[in-house]
Amino acid sequence: MQQRVVVTGIGLVTPLGTGTDLSWNNLVAGRSGIRRITRFDAEAAGMPCTIAGEVQDFQVEDYINRKDARKMDVFIQYGVAAADMALAQSGLEIHEDNAERVGVIIGSGIGGLPMIERTMRAYEAAGRKKISPFFIPQTIINMISGWVSMRTGAKGPNSATVTACATGTHAIGDAFSIIARGDADAMIAGGSEACICELGIGGFCASKALSTRNDEPERASRPWDVDRDGFVMGEGAGVLVLESLESAKARGAEILAEIIGYGMSGDAYHMTAPAPGGEGGARCMRMALERACIAPDEVDYINAHGTSTPAGDKAETEGIKAVFGDHAYKLMVSSSKSMTGHLLGAAGGIEAAFSVLAVHHGVVPPTINLDNQDPECDLDYVPHTAREHPIRVAISNSFGFGGTNASVVIRKFS
Numbered sequence: 309m310q311q312r313v314v315v316t317g318i319g320l321v322t323p324l325g326t327g328t329d330l331s332w333n334n335l336v337a338g339r340s341g342i343r344r345i346t347r348f349d350a351e352a353a354g355m356p357c358t359i360a361g362e363v364q365d366f367q368v369e370d371y372i373n374r375k376d377a378r379k380m381d382v383f384i385q386y387g388v389a390a391a392d393m394a395l396a397q398s399g400l401e402i403h404e405d406n407a408e409r410v411g412v413i414i415g416s417g418i419g420g421l422p423m424i425e426r427t428m429r430a431y432e433a434a435g436r437k438k439i440s441p442f443f444i445p446q447t448i449i450n451m452i453s454g455w456v457s458m459r460t461g462a463k464g465p466n467s468a469t470v471t472a473c474a475t476g477t478h479a480i481g482d483a484f485s486i487i488a489r490g491d492a493d494a495m496i497a498g499g500s501e502a503c504i505c506e507l508g509i510g511g512f513c514a515s516k517a518l519s520t521r522n523d524e525p526e527r528a529s530r531p532w533d534v535d536r537d538g539f540v541m542g543e544g545a546g547v548l549v550l551e552s553l554e555s556a557k558a559r560g561a562e563i564l565a566e567i568i569g570y571g572m573s574g575d576a577y578h579m580t581a582p583a584p585g586g587e588g589g590a591r592c593m594r595m596a597l598e599r600a601c602i603a604p605d606e607v608d609y610i611n612a613h614g615t616s617t618p619a620g621d622k623a624e625t626e627g628i629k630a631v632f633g634d635h636a637y638k639l640m641v642s643s644s645k646s647m648t649g650h651l652l653g654a655a656g657g658i659e660a661a662f663s664v665l666a667v668h669h670g671v672v673p674p675t676i677n678l679d680n681q682d683p684e685c686d687l688d689y690v691p692h693t694a695r696e697h698p699i700r701v702a703i704s705n706s707f708g709f710g711g712t713n714a715s716v717v718i719r720k721f722s
Contacts, residue, residue: 586627614643
C-alpha cells in the first residue's frame, strides 16, 4: 500500500530574507530581492549583467560553528542552514530508533563554483601548496546531504540530485517517491545554490541568458512581460521535511500540505532551449497529475518555472494550455522568480516551499513587473498584487538545461 506523504517543515534562505516567514512575507508583499552585485565588481570585470538576487542577511554562525563552516563553500552552508530550519519547524527528532528511516536528498545545479574559482587563483599565484585539503569536499554537490546526515544522525537514503534548474524539484519528488513506496518514514529534501561569482555570471553572460536591465535591478526579472530580456541569477536554499502521514500523525506534527504527485520527463531536443510548444514540460505535468490521480480541472494554482526568458515563458504557457485546455484560463499562474531571480538548482526547493505556503495560507504570490503582458502569454499570471484565494491543489514546475523537467503536485491537507 502506498504511503501518503505530507510536509511538516520548511527552511528558506533566499534573496527575500533568511527564514521562512521573512521570505514568505516579502514574497506576498511583492518586494524584489534583486540588487547590484556586491560579491565582486561586475562592472570592472566587464560583465554585461551587473545585477543578481544575492542573499543579504545570512549569518553562518547562527547555524554552523566556525570550524565546520570553513570546510563548506557557501552553497553547502545555505543548504545546511535551510535543513536546520526545516527540521526545527517539523519538530522531527532523529535518534537511534528512527535514524535508519530518515534520509536526505539535497542537490545543487552547479555546486561550489566560487570556491573552485578562488582555489584556481590561489594555485596560479602560489602553486599546489595553496590548495586546501578540504577543497574537494568543500565543493562537491552531495556534501550538503552528507553534512546534514552527519549533523542530524539521519542514516536513511542519502543522495543528491544534479539536474540543473530542475534539481530541487527532482530532489523533493524523489524523496516523495521513497516515502510513498515505504523505504523511509521521513526525508529532508530540496536544493541549494550559490554561484554569484565571476565564472558564474560570466558564463551565463557569454550565453546571453541574463538580463542587462542594470539600471533597474528590481524591475529586471519580468516573466511574461513583452520587455523581458533574460533571467536574473539568484542564490539560496529551500528544504522541506517530508514524512509519511502515519509518522507525522504518530508524533502530533503540524501538517502544512500533502504531496500527491510527481512527474519527470526529458525534451530530447536542445542543450538550453525548451522543446517547441513546451511539449516536454507538458508531458511532465501530465505525469504528475496522473500519479496524483486528479483531473486537470482540480488544479487552482501553478507556481511556474517562469524565468523571464522570451522562449522559456512562451513554451511554458503553451505547455500549460496543452495540459489544461480551457481550464488553463481559470488557473492562477505566477512566478516568484520575478522577485528572487532564477535560483538555478535551488529554485525547485524554494518554489515548492512557496507553493506549500500558498496552499496552506490560501494566498497566491504575485508576479511583479508584469507591466505589458506578452500577447502570446495570455494566462492569469496574478500581476503585481498577491491574491487571497482558497487553493485545493497547486503544481510547482522546474525545467532545466539539457531538457530535464520536473513537476510536483501539492494538495491542501484534510
